[in-house]
Amino acid sequence: MSSMPFPLDAAEDAGPIRLLAHNNTVAAEDLRVRLVLAADYQGRVEVDASEVESVGQAVLQLLIAARADAEQNGMPFEIVNPSRAFVERVTACRLADAFGLATEKDALL
Numbered sequence: 001m002s003s004m005p006f007p008l009d010a011a012e013d014a015g016p017i018r019l020l021a022h023n024n025t026v027a028a029e030d031l032r033v034r035l036v037l038a039a040d041y042q043g044r045v046e047v048d049a050s051e052v053e054s055v056g057q058a059v060l061q062l063l064i065a066a067r068a069d070a071e072q073n074g075m076p077f078e079i080v081n082p083s084r085a086f087v088e089r090v091t092a093c094r095l096a097d098a099f100g101l102a103t104e105k106d107a108l109l
Helices: 025-042 057-072 084-092 104-108
Strands: 045-048 077-080
Touching: 025 045, 025 057, 045 057, 057 077
Parallel strands: 045 077
Antiparallel strands: none
């Protein structure tokens, strides 16, 4: 009998969810699944946005919804190492507060 681990066991130690360089509507479905697994099996949601070059509306909506859900359930949610492109897009969409990101303007105050 094989002792193959249950596929979801890997989700417990998966570490941060890494966003792709280009995050469009097609990438959103995979991201949704990874966000659910992190919430269900890690007890926290950590998203690494360091490699992001572009991020579309569907992915932004998923991230905002995931953050709201995590907060509602008392679960930590963090976007770590956001790339300049990610921060610029979020700031241009006036969503920095929704993501808990400090903008350059905030840093100067």
